[in-house]
Amino acid sequence: MNQQEKQSNIKGSESLRELRRRWKDGTFREILEDWKWIFTYSRRYKGAIAFYTLLGILSTTLGLVGAVASKHVIDIITGYQTSKLAVLIVIYVGSTLFSLVLSSLLGRISLKLGIRIGNDVQRDIFDKIIDADWAALNRYESGDILNRFSNDIGTVGTNAVSWLPTIIVSLYRFAATFFVILHYDWIMAVFAFATAPALLLASRFILRRQREHGKKVRKMASEVMSFELETFYNMDTIKSFGITDQYSARLRDWQEKFKKVNLDYNLFTIQTNVFLTVLGSLVSMGAFGYCLYQLWTHAITYGTMTLFLQQTSKLSGAFQNVIGIIPSFLNSSISAHRIRELVELPKEHHVEASRSLRQKAEGGFTVELRDLDFAYVEDRTVIRDSRLIASPGEIVALIGASGEGKTTLIRLILALVRPGKGQALIRAADGTEYELNAETRRLFSYVPQGNTILSGTIAENLRMGKADADEAEMVRALETACAWEFVRKLPEGIHTKLGRRGKGLSEGQAQRIAIARAVLRNAPVLLLDEATSALDVATERRVLKNVMESNPRRTCIVTTHRPTVLSLCRRVYRVVDQTVTELDEESSARMAMEF
Numbered sequence: 001m002n003q004q005e006k007q008s009n010i011k012g013s014e015s016l017r018e019l020r021r022r023w024k025d026g027t028f029r030e031i032l033e034d035w036k037w038i039f040t041y042s043r044r045y046k047g048a049i050a051f052y053t054l055l056g057i058l059s060t061t062l063g064l065v066g067a068v069a070s071k072h073v074i075d076i077i078t079g080y081q082t083s084k085l086a087v088l089i090v091i092y093v094g095s096t097l098f099s100l101v102l103s104s105l106l107g108r109i110s111l112k113l114g115i116r117i118g119n120d121v122q123r124d125i126f127d128k129i130i131d132a133d134w135a136a137l138n139r140y141e142s143g144d145i146l147n148r149f150s151n152d153i154g155t156v157g158t159n160a161v162s163w164l165p166t167i168i169v170s171l172y173r174f175a176a177t178f179f180v181i182l183h184y185d186w187i188m189a190v191f192a193f194a195t196a197p198a199l200l201l202a203s204r205f206i207l208r209r210q211r212e213h214g215k216k217v218r219k220m221a222s223e224v225m226s227f228e229l230e231t232f233y234n235m236d237t238i239k240s241f242g243i244t245d246q247y248s249a250r251l252r253d254w255q256e257k258f259k260k261v262n263l264d265y266n267l268f269t270i271q272t273n274v275f276l277t278v279l280g281s282l283v284s285m286g287a288f289g290y291c292l293y294q295l296w297t298h299a300i301t302y303g304t305m306t307l308f309l310q311q312t313s314k315l316s317g318a319f320q321n322v323i324g325i326i327p328s329f330l331n332s333s334i335s336a337h338r339i340r341e342l343v344e345l346p347k348e349h350h351v352e353a354s355r356s357l358r359q360k361a362e363g364g365f366t367v368e369l370r371d372l373d374f375a376y377v378e379d380r381t382v383i384r385d386s387r388l389i390a391s392p393g394e395i396v397a398l399i400g401a402s403g404e405g406k407t408t409l410i411r412l413i414l415a416l417v418r419p420g421k422g423q424a425l426i427r428a429a430d431g432t433e434y435e436l437n438a439e440t441r442r443l444f445s446y447v448p449q450g451n452t453i454l455s456g457t458i459a460e461n462l463r464m465g466k467a468d469a470d471e472a473e474m475v476r477a478l479e480t481a482c483a484w485e486f487v488r489k490l491p492e493g494i495h496t497k498l499g500r501r502g503k504g505l506s507e508g509q510a511q512r513i514a515i516a517r518a519v520l521r522n523a524p525v526l527l528l529d530e531a532t533s534a535l536d537v538a539t540e541r542r543v544l545k546n547v548m549e550s551n552p553r554r555t556c557i558v559t560t561h562r563p564t565v566l567s568l569c570r571r572v573y574r575v576v577d578q579t580v581t582e583l584d585e586e587s588s589a590r591m592a593m594e595f
Contacts, residue, residue, distance in 0.1 A: 039160070396557045398573050401576070461517060466520045511533070531558070
């Protein structure tokens with residue numbers, strides 16, 4: 001028995017205890033519900049899974065036939081009886097080759113089915129995540145969602161295919177191998193059966209220590225990775241402070257800690273391996289001694305002894321497969337439960353009828369918030385009893401200190417969150433009116449705070465706004481955003497490749513590319529959330545004028561700290577003390593001077 005099999009047996013023993021615990025505390029039903037969900041995907045491929053199972057049974061049978069044929073070949077050779085030698089050699093070689101082909105085919109089928117089911121689950125989950133309520137989804141860290149989407153779905157996809165066939169084939173292999181040995185000698189069958197359970201008796205202490213060491217190693221690896229990511233992400237700051245030597249020293253400290261934890265784990269693994277090997281060898285030596293005694297007394301032939309020793313090892317392997325099913329069963333349940341948590345998140349609010357508004361875009365749209373209250377968490381109001389209106393052809397400004405709620409208002413307008421009280425509406429020129437929802441988001445272009453440029457060419461970034469845009473359209477959008485003047489000077493123009501977060505561009509250039517992307521979308525409502533903060537005053541004014549001139553019926557809402565924007569705005573709203581208040585012209589002018 002190899003180290004992997006021993007460790008699998010240990011995990012199987014611990015998993016059995018976990019199943020018993022789940023049964024006692026009433027949570028076993030959750031496992032069944034998780035597997036019921038997994039089988040909704042497995043059922044789509046039930047024919048292929050049944051074929052996979054039959055191939056596994058046939059492969060096992062041929063393997064046993066080959067082993068028995070090998071026994072007879074050895075007996076014939078050692079007994080100098082050659083009458084049936086050719087037939088037995090053909091049977092032995094043929095069954096071995098067929099078993100090899102079937103095993104390879106099983107691996108191929110298992111992989112293909114696992115990929116298909118994994119892809120099915122990924123497509124379904126991706127669609128549900130994309131359509132999940134923003135507030136509910138944001139309770140999860142991005143890394144956690146990504147881990148569930150990749151690793152957990154991979155686990156479910158693999159085990160949805162293999163779990164039931166593995167149970168059937170492993171039980172069949174265990175039973176068939178046991179009865180083959182039993183047919184020749186019942187005492188040897190007992191020895192063979194005792195090998196794996198003997199190892200399981202020592203598993204509890206070993207697994208607990210193994211988990212402790214494993215957790216330390218994973219925790220240390222995460223801490224080292226976090227240090228490395230933080231260092232590389234903030235490389236400019238580290239260099240500018242002249243503290244690169246300090247970070248080099250810190251890396252060496254982390255490496256020493258990581259080395260110590262890994263060496264401790266390695267020592268424990270060596271000790272465990274020695275212990276398990278000695279324990280397994282004692283049982284195997286007992287079986288071998290019994291075989292030698294039987295051979296010495298002429299109770300068995302040399303071929304039978306070879307069969308016993310081979311099949312004892314295979315019986316242990318079959319037992320390991322059966323026990324190994326239980327950890328897979330639990331792991332798949334855990335993964336399925338983590339995926340289901342995302343699947344069961346509340347959906348975004350859709351008003352299908354509001355799709356018809358797209359046909360009325362030519363006349364522009366009015367965005368209005370009426371007597372609106374909003375809180376991310378109950379009893380912690382962020383926006384209270386507030387009103388806002390922005391009409392076609394207007395630039396409307398939202399001003400206020402950081403953290404007062406300007407970005408929250410943008411989220412309400414985009415229907416990422418919904419008001420607890422009052423209404424958030426969009427109205428066409430003919431008076432048709434709908435509450436803001438996930439469908440009305442199609443009518444908006446949005447430039448958020450920060451650098452939103454992705455790795456790829458400038459053209460690829462622009463086409464996020466309009467996938468089928470031609471080069472002339474992209475150039476016009478860049479001109480509107482005052483970006484063409486620097487893009488055309490780049491070595492490859494709009495086909496210049498950028499790094500992550502627009503590496504290769506200044507902050508002001510990145511903002512203008514983002515504005516050009518929004519302009520290219522040509523939506524009737526444009527939202528700019530501090531989107532001109534990195535531009536100089538003259539460029540900022542020119543960009544906003546160009547944006548409005550490119551579509552005179554466009555409604556533009558900007559959040560800003562810049563006084564230059566206010567003089568271009570038809571309306572100015574101030575967010576303070578959880579309330580949105582419209583300023584009159586005199587107050588707006590005074591506010592512009594105070595900024």
